[in-house]
Amino acid sequence: MPERGRTARDQEGREGPDGHIPNAAATEADPHPDAAPAARPDTLPGPRPDTDTALGTPAEPLPGPHPDAPAGTGAARRTGLLVTLILGGLTATPPLAMDMYLPSLPDVTKALHAPAATVQLTLTACLAGMALGQLVVGPMSDKWGRRRPLLAGLAVYVLATVLCALAPDVELLVAFRLAQGLAGAAGIVIARAVVRDLYDGVAMARFFSTLMLISGVAPIVAPLIGGQILRVTDWRGVFVVLTAVGVALTAVVWTKLPETLPPADRHGGGVGVALHAMRGLLADRVFTGYMLAGGFAFAALFAYISASPFVVQEIYGASPQTFSLLFGLNSVGLVLVGQINGKILVGRVRLDKALAAGLALVALAATALLLMSTGVLGEVGLAPVAAALFVLMSSMGLALPNTQALALMRVRHAAGSASALLGTSSFLIGAIASPLVGIAGEHTAVPMAVVQLGAVLVAVACFVGLCRPWQTGRAPDGKAADS
Numbered sequence: 395m396p397e398r399g400r401t402a403r404d405q406e407g408r409e410g411p412d413g414h415i416p417n418a419a420a421t422e423a424d425p426h427p428d429a430a431p432a433a434r435p436d437t438l439p440g441p442r443p444d445t446d447t448a449l450g451t452p453a454e455p456l457p458g459p460h461p462d463a464p465a466g467t468g469a470a471r472r473t474g475l476l477v478t479l480i481l482g483g484l485t486a487t488p489p490l491a492m493d494m495y496l497p498s499l500p501d502v503t504k505a506l507h508a509p510a511a512t513v514q515l516t517l518t519a520c521l522a523g524m525a526l527g528q529l530v531v532g533p534m535s536d537k538w539g540r541r542r543p544l545l546a547g548l549a550v551y552v553l554a555t556v557l558c559a560l561a562p563d564v565e566l567l568v569a570f571r572l573a574q575g576l577a578g579a580a581g582i583v584i585a586r587a588v589v590r591d592l593y594d595g596v597a598m599a600r601f602f603s604t605l606m607l608i609s610g611v612a613p614i615v616a617p618l619i620g621g622q623i624l625r626v627t628d629w630r631g632v633f634v635v636l637t638a639v640g641v642a643l644t645a646v647v648w649t650k651l652p653e654t655l656p657p658a659d660r661h662g663g664g665v666g667v668a669l670h671a672m673r674g675l676l677a678d679r680v681f682t683g684y685m686l687a688g689g690f691a692f693a694a695l696f697a698y699i700s701a702s703p704f705v706v707q708e709i710y711g712a713s714p715q716t717f718s719l720l721f722g723l724n725s726v727g728l729v730l731v732g733q734i735n736g737k738i739l740v741g742r743v744r745l746d747k748a749l750a751a752g753l754a755l756v757a758l759a760a761t762a763l764l765l766m767s768t769g770v771l772g773e774v775g776l777a778p779v780a781a782a783l784f785v786l787m788s789s790m791g792l793a794l795p796n797t798q799a800l801a802l803m804r805v806r807h808a809a810g811s812a813s814a815l816l817g818t819s820s821f822l823i824g825a826i827a828s829p830l831v832g833i834a835g836e837h838t839a840v841p842m843a844v845v846q847l848g849a850v851l852v853a854v855a856c857f858v859g860l861c862r863p864w865q866t867g868r869a870p871d872g873k874a875a876d877s
Contacts, residue, residue: 478601480651481588482608483643484544484581487551490639491520491578492699493616493721497714498629499703505628508564510704511829517700518828519568523575525821528583532814533671536661540584540591540810541653547580548647552640559633579817581643586813590802591654596741599799603736603791621718671811681804681812683860687753688797689819690853694756694846695790696824698783701831701842709839710776720780724787731791745796746863752792753857756850759786764843779839786846793853800861823849 495516503513527547534543554574561567585605593601623631661671676682706717739748762782766774798816805812827849831842857863 476650478604479608480646481585482605483646484585485605486608486612487578487581487643488521488524489612489725490616490636491555491574492517493612494620494623494636495629495632496617496699496703496721497620497718498624498632500707500714501624501629502564502567506564506567511833512564512568514700514828514831515568516564516571518825519572520575520578521696521821521828522825523572523577524579524582525575525818525825527576527579528814528817528821530814531580532583532587532810532812532817533661534810535584535587535655536671536810539653539655539657539660540588541647541651544580544584544651545644545648547577547584548640548644550577551580552637552644553577555633555637555640559630559637575821583810583813583817586798586802586816587810588654590805590813594803598802599740599745599796600736602795602799603732603740605795615722617718617721621714624714672815675805675812675815678804680861681801683856683862684797684801685816685819686856687749687853687861688794688801688816689823690849690856691753691756691790691793691797692820693823693827693849694760694786694853695794697827697831697842697845697849698786700828701839702783705779705839705842706776710779712776720783724784727784727788728791731788732795733791735792735795739792744863745800746861748792749796749800749857750863752789752796753850753854755789756786756793757847757854759783759789760843760847760850763839764847767839767843 499510499513502508502516503510506513531543531547551574554570554577557570558567558574561570589598589601589605619635620632623635702721703717706712706720707714712720735748759782763779763786765771766779766782771778801816802812827845830845833841
């Protein structure tokens with residue numbers, strides 16, 4: 395019987411004489427992080443059939459072009475684009491769940507008669523849920539495959555979003571946002587694990603940048619949609635729209651995304667096995683360094699996400715629509731820099747160097763914001779603050795995809811558990827940053843700037859102290875020679 399999404403003729407044509415699925419791009423790919431990419435742009439690189447690494451036994455192939463089809467054919471591009479869009483949609487879950495809701499934060503404060511710091515806990519709860527949920531879903535996907543945990547998580551996400559729309563008070567809204575985050579974690583962690591199932595080395599770094607292009611559309615349009623929704627309804631309507639998006643994504647995943655982790659590569663055992671795998675990953679000094687560097691860089695980003703609605707609207711008097719436009723512009727910057735990273739820098743510049751440049755730019759922007767918010771530079775308007783926020787947000791296009799790629803390059807087994815650790819650290823650290831930005835009230839930007847600068851300085855310390863990027867000796871799999 396043909397597998398889901400393919401005809402019997404497609405399967406027969408793709409199988410070689412030894413029963414494996416031929417994939418020239420995979421056999422040509424060099425996992426060295428600085429090697430030039432060899433994968434064809436119209437195919438999804440898969441695991442090598444003859445390897446005994448974590449990519450081991452060939453995974454069930456995603457629907458793709460016939461091996462004899464010429465490169466660049468329309469069918470090949472449509473097939474590869476479909477899978478890319480699905481994975482991009484899954485990684486867009488966090489910005490959709492949080493950014494569409496941002497313009498309505500002041501309205502929630504008034505409607506539920508709650509202080510701004512308490513309403514910001516709705517963001518913290520969602521973020522903490524996404525962090526903790528990944529610790530559960532990641533190991534589950536290593537044991538049972540990618541599809542079943544993903545579909546279960548999406549179904550619960552839809553239900554929790556409906557409950558958010560019906561919440562009668564801020565306390566229940568916080569609880570429902572926690573449940574929404576716990577379930578939404580499935581899309582984040584499993585999307586990264588699927589990428590690791592299919593890609594290695596430079597190809598993986600490029601694909602993460604491509605995902606940033608797809609998922610980066612969400613923070614551009616989400617606040618714009620949220621601002622327009624507030625013209626015709628209240629904040630509850632935002633969650634109604636999020637429910638519809640969740641239902642559509644669940645349907646697409648159910649019908650179009652096949653399993654990428656074959657039974658032979660799945661890990662048996664329960665919680666003990668998962669914890670043992672995570673302990674092994676954390677014992678890798680360089681993996682832990684990239685994990686923490688990415689986590690604290692994300693904290694600087696989330697400090698902006700959490701505080702900017704109040705900074706832009708309450709301090710500088712901008713309308714929800716103006717805030718949405720500025721937020722979208724910053725997201726455009728992130729997407730553009732991410733594409734410069736993936737299309738130009740990767741393969742020409744060491745990933746460590748690109749990461750270092752991104753962290754340095756974030757630090758400069760955070761320093762400028764702190765000087766402006768404390769009055770050292772005198773009275774400033776919205777334009778200079780918006781410019782500094784644009785630089786900070788755009789620089790994440792260098793920092794975030796490269797930390798993920800460099801960390802996952804070190805993983806040969808348990809990609810789900812590794813993805814869970816990366817996501818959990820980022821979201822937990824970001825959840826801690828969220829309430830800190832509102833600690834002095836909603837009429838000063840100083841806490842936001844302090845949190846951003848402190849977070850990026852810790853990220854730099856972890857990168858330098860643990861990853862030691864000046865040690866350029868590399869093993870074939872991208873690991874530092876001494877680690």
